[in-house]
Amino acid sequence: xxxxxxxxxxxxxxxxxxGSSSSSSGSTSGTTTSTGTTTGTTASSTSGSNGGTxxxxxxxxxxxxxxASNGGSTGSTGITNGSTGGSxxxxxxxxxxxxxxxxxxxxxxxxxxxxxxATALTLGTAVAGDTTNAKTDFTLDPNGTCSQVYGWxxxxxxxxxxxxxxxYQVVVTPTDANLDSVLVVLDTCAAGTxxxxxxxxxxxxxGDPEQTTVTMTSGQTYTFLVGSYDCTGLGAxxxxxxxxxxxxxxxxxxxxxxxxxxxxxxxxDNTTFSPDYTSQTCGGSGNDVFYALHLAADxxxxxxxxxxxxxxxxxxxxxxxxxxxxxxTELGCNQAGASANLALPNVAAGDYFIVVDGYxxxxxxxxxxxxxxxxxxxxxxxxxxxxxxxxxxGSGVATVxxxxxxxxxELASTCGGQGAPDVYYGFTLSQPQRVTAVVTPQDGxxxxxxxxxxxxxxxxxAGPSGELTCGFxxxxxxxxxxxxxxxxxxxxxxxxxxYGTASGPFDVTVTLxxxxxxxxxxxxxxxxAIALATQPDGGALGTAAFDTFxxxxxxxxDPADLNSICVDPNTGAPVPLAADVVFSVTTPAxxxxxxxxxxxxxxxxxxxxxxxxxxxxxSPCGTGTELACGAGTVSTAVDGGGALPGxxxxxxxxxxxKGGAAPNGTLQVxxx
Numbered sequence: 001x002x003x004x005x006x007x008x009x010x011x012x013x014x015x016x017x018x019g020s021s022s023s024s025s026g027s028t029s030g031t032t033t034s035t036g037t038t039t040g041t042t043a044s045s046t047s048g049s050n051g052g053t054x055x056x057x058x059x060x061x062x063x064x065x066x067x068a069s070n071g072g073s074t075g076s077t078g079i080t081n082g083s084t085g086g087s088x089x090x091x092x093x094x095x096x097x098x099x100x101x102x103x104x105x106x107x108x109x110x111x112x113x114x115x116x117x118a119t120a121l122t123l124g125t126a127v128a129g130d131t132t133n134a135k136t137d138f139t140l141d142p143n144g145t146c147s148q149v150y151g152w153x154x155x156x157x158x159x160x161x162x163x164x165x166x167x168y169q170v171v172v173t174p175t176d177a178n179l180d181s182v183l184v185v186l187d188t189c190a191a192g193t194x195x196x197x198x199x200x201x202x203x204x205x206x207g208d209p210e211q212t213t214v215t216m217t218s219g220q221t222y223t224f225l226v227g228s229y230d231c232t233g234l235g236a237x238x239x240x241x242x243x244x245x246x247x248x249x250x251x252x253x254x255x256x257x258x259x260x261x262x263x264x265x266x267x268x269d270n271t272t273f274s275p276d277y278t279s280q281t282c283g284g285s286g287n288d289v290f291y292a293l294h295l296a297a298d299x300x301x302x303x304x305x306x307x308x309x310x311x312x313x314x315x316x317x318x319x320x321x322x323x324x325x326x327x328x329t330e331l332g333c334n335q336a337g338a339s340a341n342l343a344l345p346n347v348a349a350g351d352y353f354i355v356v357d358g359y360x361x362x363x364x365x366x367x368x369x370x371x372x373x374x375x376x377x378x379x380x381x382x383x384x385x386x387x388x389x390x391x392x393x394g395s396g397v398a399t400v401x402x403x404x405x406x407x408x409x410e411l412a413s414t415c416g417g418q419g420a421p422d423v424y425y426g427f428t429l430s431q432p433q434r435v436t437a438v439v440t441p442q443d444g445x446x447x448x449x450x451x452x453x454x455x456x457x458x459x460x461x462a463g464p465s466g467e468l469t470c471g472f473x474x475x476x477x478x479x480x481x482x483x484x485x486x487x488x489x490x491x492x493x494x495x496x497x498x499y500g501t502a503s504g505p506f507d508v509t510v511t512l513x514x515x516x517x518x519x520x521x522x523x524x525x526x527x528x529a530i531a532l533a534t535q536p537d538g539g540a541l542g543t544a545a546f547d548t549f550x551x552x553x554x555x556x557x558d559p560a561d562l563n564s565i566c567v568d569p570n571t572g573a574p575v576p577l578a579a580d581v582v583f584s585v586t587t588p589a590x591x592x593x594x595x596x597x598x599x600x601x602x603x604x605x606x607x608x609x610x611x612x613x614x615x616x617x618x619s620p621c622g623t624g625t626e627l628a629c630g631a632g633t634v635s636t637a638v639d640g641g642g643a644l645p646g647x648x649x650x651x652x653x654x655x656x657x658k659g660g661a662a663p664n665g666t667l668q669v670x671x672x
Contacts, residue, residue, distance in 0.1 A: 105231035115189035141195035151229035162216035169244035180233030189223035203361035213274040250324035262372035282333035284317030286358020314364030341446035345376040345406030384457035387424035396512035413452035415470035417497030445504030485550030486515035524621035547664035551579035566629035577655040594637035612663040
């Protein structure tokens with residue numbers, strides 16, 4: 001399948017997705033974003049949300065922004081388990097650009113298989129076709145303007161002469177449930193490599209329609225190419241050119257029904273609409289519907305889109321735009337499962353457009369509610385220097401409720417949050433303590449939280465000046481827990497931030513307890529030696545329990561490492577790791593082809609407690625050369641290493657990915 005884009009080099013810890021993708025550029029959110037880690041196969045991608053967002057809960061990987069949680073969710077960084085072929089749609093996170101080259105499937109060819117044999121279409125008349133026996137005559141240039149297409153085989157060719165100036169919608173409707181169709185629109189037709197498309201769609205899956213809306217010139221002939229995503233998705237379809245439905249573009253935006261007390265409503269379904277707009281922060285590669293909103297005075301604006309279908313099809317994305325087409329500026333967006341809630345505290349009087357989109361190509365019916373009211377001032381703890389002081393009871397527990405709605409954006413932690421409102425709380429420790437902070441967004445409030453603890457106030461969007469730790473929710477809109485085993489005496493700031501532009505009310509609980517000492521193998525001097533036992537196949541296997549809670553951070557990935565799982569391929573910077581423990585293993589006297597590591601969590605699952613990154617280095621411990629780095633299964637052979645000499649000691653570091661929970665379980669080391 002396609003288009004659940006993952007940003008390689010970042011971990012979409014937010015939304016529990018599994019998928020294979022062909023390309024991406026930031027968000028999303030991955031789909032927005034997975035609990036634990038996002039498993040998928042990534043074939044080619046660039047970075048994009050949420051960006052910035054790469055991976056988790058929307059920020060740079062988290063829940064999606066520049067990947068995602070929430071895509072989407074720029075900002076947070078993690079590790080994508082899976083096979084990486086050059087590296088996010090995502091999910092990724094990210095919404096993004098792709099491109100593909102031609103493949104060959106069995107097919108004897110059909111009459112409309114080339115430009116000269118193109119079947120002429122007329123407005124409103126459906127024509128049947130089938131990709132099964134078509135040939136692949138065109139190659140789509142991934143660096144051209146056909147980047148909305150991610151797979152391409154077995155194409156048929158159609159032509160259409162516009163009877164008048166205006167917008168026309170081209171629709172491919174599968175009549176075979178197996179068909180995974182792809183649509184491209186050209187203003188000229190020439191066999192070979194296509195680098196200039198004027199429209200296209202590749203958002204659906206097997207059996208889903210593809211449609212695009214193109215503004216055409218009277219008397220000009222346009223070419224439509226219909227293909228399949230890959231050789232397993234061939235089948236029959238109809239293609240139709242029709243007038244687009246009202247609301248398909250911002251030029252034909254639908255009116256909202258005015259209610260009482262500044263409330264407006266509408267009901268809709270994006271199934272028959274075209275994918276004209278994709279949020280750069282929250283994703284939304286599906287079909288979108290435009291609504292017009294007029295504000296007579298400065299107002300706070302809350303936009304809520306809720307899927308009404310019971311099969312879980314539509315995951316709405318809502319956007320508020322200040323203009324139309326190329327002049328559009330996105331004032332905010334939100335995606336949070338079956339109900340998207342965007343709240344903006346102060347929007348100037350004027351005309352705006354609301355877009356209801358589908359995350360990762362999802363389609364279905366929805367209800368839309370827009371509420372306007374007087375502008376909302378920022379909260380008192382909007383700035384770090386004005387942080388609210390937490391008050392602890394006799395048991396060392398502090399609780400408080402607050403909101404980030406109407407706050408400004410001052411912080412961008414290493415887990416994300418750039419562009420989202422943030423608020424601050426302060427506390428002071430007179431002695432070292434274990435500090436556990438839980439931030440729980442209130443139901444329906446719209447906050448997808450990112451939380452950090454800092455030792456000093458950060459500069460505006462310039463990163464933390466003294467960040468101790470940060471984290472994000474394992475599920476979109478879920479609670480965020482930071483648990484630090486031993487925090488030195490001193491003054492600290494707890495910052496509550498959001499993924500993308502998310503904000504809203506929340507509850508905070510901070511608990512103090514006696515500090516927890518680091519594990520014995522926190523440093524090289526305590527490295528645990530793993531004994532290898534010979535296996536029936538002639539290989540060797542050893543295991544050891546590990547727990548990173550309370551450990552310090554002693555090692556980071558080598559930027560020169562070619563493994564993009566541990567180094568962001570877009571920046572060349574290492575993926576931030578946190579607590580780590582170290583083990584040693586000695587190769588047999590005869591040497592070893594390679595060393596491989598993996599881990600199993602206490603419940604037998606993988607990546608449910610926390611995500612473990614593993615690095616393998618040679619001697620000396622702590623300063624040796626990195627031989628491999630990754631998550632899941634890590635091998636020196638994968639990183640291009642050769643055979644290893646006998647009776648030689650190597651070191652294995654098991655790391656917590658910053659922003660995730662501290663992993664524990666059983667480390668497995670094998671030699672083939």
